[in-house]
Amino acid sequence: MSIQPYVSRTGCLDITERLWVHGWRVLVAPGDHNCQGLGYALENGMVRQTRERNGGVGHREDWNPVRYQALLDRFGAGADWAVVPDVVCDGHRTLTRTMAWIEAIRAHTVPLVCVADGIEPGDVWPILGPQCGIFVAGSTSWKWTTLPEWGRIARARGCYLHVGRVNSAKRIALCVEAGADSFDGRCVLFDRDRITEQTEAARNPSTQTTIYDMETS
Numbered sequence: 001m002s003i004q005p006y007v008s009r010t011g012c013l014d015i016t017e018r019l020w021v022h023g024w025r026v027l028v029a030p031g032d033h034n035c036q037g038l039g040y041a042l043e044n045g046m047v048r049q050t051r052e053r054n055g056g057v058g059h060r061e062d063w064n065p066v067r068y069q070a071l072l073d074r075f076g077a078g079a080d081w082a083v084v085p086d087v088v089c090d091g092h093r094t095l096t097r098t099m100a101w102i103e104a105i106r107a108h109t110v111p112l113v114c115v116a117d118g119i120e121p122g123d124v125w126p127i128l129g130p131q132c133g134i135f136v137a138g139s140t141s142w143k144w145t146t147l148p149e150w151g152r153i154a155r156a157r158g159c160y161l162h163v164g165r166v167n168s169a170k171r172i173a174l175c176v177e178a179g180a181d182s183f184d185g186r187c188v189l190f191d192r193d194r195i196t197e198q199t200e201a202a203r204n205p206s207t208q209t210t211i212y213d214m215e216t217s
Contacts, residue, residue: 003182009027046087085098086098163183
């Protein structure tokens with residue numbers, strides 16, 4: 001594939017089998033008990049916990065560092081990479097948390113630093129490289145506006161580039177255009193027929209899509 005797709009774990013065996021057949025990998029989060037036999041990377045659980053506790057609204061801090069460390073200890077050695085803990089919608093606090101965790105993650109796998117609204121390239125430039133990559137998060141408009149720049153930075157620093165929350169063929173093409181190595185999206189968990197569509201988009205991204213196409217993900 002031109003770009004590697006990831007998705008959150010699912011309890012649906014039919015969808016898991018389809019993901020395996022089509023070469024998808026999964027994101028394992030704090031509290032998960034297995035990777036369902038698929039290749040995997042580690043997410044930090046921040047977005048999931050915010051969504052579950054606050055109904056998708058608000059930014060109450062409820063992240064549990066003990067659970068994250070347990071995730072690293074159990075699954076880190078076999079993970080493709082791990083998302084460094086962030087603070088949702090707070091770039092400056094994210095940078096503080098990044099520096100507190102990056103070495104602990106490196107002891108297990110490659111850390112990916114979350115970049116989001118409020119974070120500038122110069123904030124993370126010194127720590128990026130083959131052993132520390134980029135996870136592009138943030139608000140929808142910020143993410144797609146700044147993605148080309150993060151792509152250029154990833155190439156300059158020789159680091160891995162992942163894009164979060166990508167749920168359309170056009171957006172997959174934008175990720176490929178920016179030089180991303182992988183993306184994740186949840187739409188395939190709710191419509192198994194989308195797995196084939198999204199896989200085809202990852203294998204043969206449209207060359208007609210531009211970074212200015214702001215279709216809703």
